[in-house]
Amino acid sequence: MEEEFLACFLVDARGGTLKSKRIPGFRLIVPPNAVEKPTRIFARSSSAKNQPKLFDCEAAATPVIELSPVHFKANVVLDIPVLGEHRSNTEMVVLKSSMESKWYSLQDHLDDSESEDPAFEECCKRLRLKKLPQFIFVHTRPQVVSLNVTPAGGTLAAIDERLRVTFPEGALTKPTTVIPLISLIYSIHRTACPAGVLTSPILTLEPRRRRFHRTVIYNIPTPCEIKDLGDYHTRVLCSITEGDEPVMWKDVTNSVDIIWHKDIAMFSGNVSGRFWLIFRKKNSKTEAISDIIPAANLIYSQVTRTRYRAGVSAKITTSNEVEVKFISKSPSSVDLYLGETFSCQLLNDKNHVIKNIYSAIPFKPFQELSFSLKQFASSYQLPDAKIKLDSTENYFPKSSSAFTLSIKDQFIQL
Numbered sequence: 001m002e003e004e005f006l007a008c009f010l011v012d013a014r015g016g017t018l019k020s021k022r023i024p025g026f027r028l029i030v031p032p033n034a035v036e037k038p039t040r041i042f043a044r045s046s047s048a049k050n051q052p053k054l055f056d057c058e059a060a061a062t063p064v065i066e067l068s069p070v071h072f073k074a075n076v077v078l079d080i081p082v083l084g085e086h087r088s089n090t091e092m093v094v095l096k097s098s099m100e101s102k103w104y105s106l107q108d109h110l111d112d113s114e115s116e117d118p119a120f121e122e123c124c125k126r127l128r129l130k131k132l133p134q135f136i137f138v139h140t141r142p143q144v145v146s147l148n149v150t151p152a153g154g155t156l157a158a159i160d161e162r163l164r165v166t167f168p169e170g171a172l173t174k175p176t177t178v179i180p181l182i183s184l185i186y187s188i189h190r191t192a193c194p195a196g197v198l199t200s201p202i203l204t205l206e207p208r209r210r211r212f213h214r215t216v217i218y219n220i221p222t223p224c225e226i227k228d229l230g231d232y233h234t235r236v237l238c239s240i241t242e243g244d245e246p247v248m249w250k251d252v253t254n255s256v257d258i259i260w261h262k263d264i265a266m267f268s269g270n271v272s273g274r275f276w277l278i279f280r281k282k283n284s285k286t287e288a289i290s291d292i293i294p295a296a297n298l299i300y301s302q303v304t305r306t307r308y309r310a311g312v313s314a315k316i317t318t319s320n321e322v323e324v325k326f327i328s329k330s331p332s333s334v335d336l337y338l339g340e341t342f343s344c345q346l347l348n349d350k351n352h353v354i355k356n357i358y359s360a361i362p363f364k365p366f367q368e369l370s371f372s373l374k375q376f377a378s379s380y381q382l383p384d385a386k387i388k389l390d391s392t393e394n395y396f397p398k399s400s401s402a403f404t405l406s407i408k409d410q411f412i413q414l
Contacts, residue, residue, distance in 0.1 A: 233282060
């Protein structure tokens, strides 16, 4: 991404507020007497050479933003809008850097006080600082809850109480910090599953590749769509790759013994890693798939791909033409382009197809329009498009209120 200014202003002892029209929600609030003399402050997107290294299941929620490294006499408020998805099992991490040498956490400077606007808390991160870092960056990752396990053992439960890891006494020889992570499978991800294939949530025990002195027990629930386990073959997949290495799944079904307790699969192992259950329906074409790994890789790529918020606006310019604009946005603040705006989330770096724009009066199908989303491209602005409607009737009103836009496969209304 090319470097471009997001905001620039001059502040003196009276203080002031810096806002960016390019990124709605980006704001710097300087209180009175925070600077001794007039000071110019700028913010711009940066194509930093030393980009923060992101690990598996992590993704950028903002571009790298370069700021004026200014010292203040009092805390200033910095609001950073985040466009990456935020769910109950994910969290946002704020990093800083000087001269792009090394990245450090800014979590201690987060302002976690409750806001009057719930939408603001969802789409912005607020920091209180006395010094602006030269570079700042926000990324998403699975929610991390560190737990300490002693040699006496214990049970670690995740978001879903049915997802758990049980350590027997003697599995560890000294107190050890472990982190259970959960990757949930939403309905949007099931479109990548072959016919007759269902999956469980993905359970990860960090740090991976750690061997235990006694086997630990993993509990993973079945998908709610499964009514009778006898109708499905069950495969257990494991991955112990870590860091920024590509995930490599291995079918370990033949080396584990699964014990079923109602809708929960229990199996033991003496190593930490990432575990996943794949279910294939019996008497179906999927039984011909001898290797489930390619299907698992496809599904996993959908699970780990980041979604970004975007607004979709449409306006009928003539009787047979609709003008559409996509705007990367935050829910609480965006300048509407034209007509009615529909909120959605789009997957990064994936081709999308607008497959349906219709009014209350039906018309003939038109050719689908494809576009590709690149994160943070061109000041958060996605491509504009004009779509020719294949209709011989002059039925369309001069407003967009009667129109609906849907995006093939990956479309979620907020």
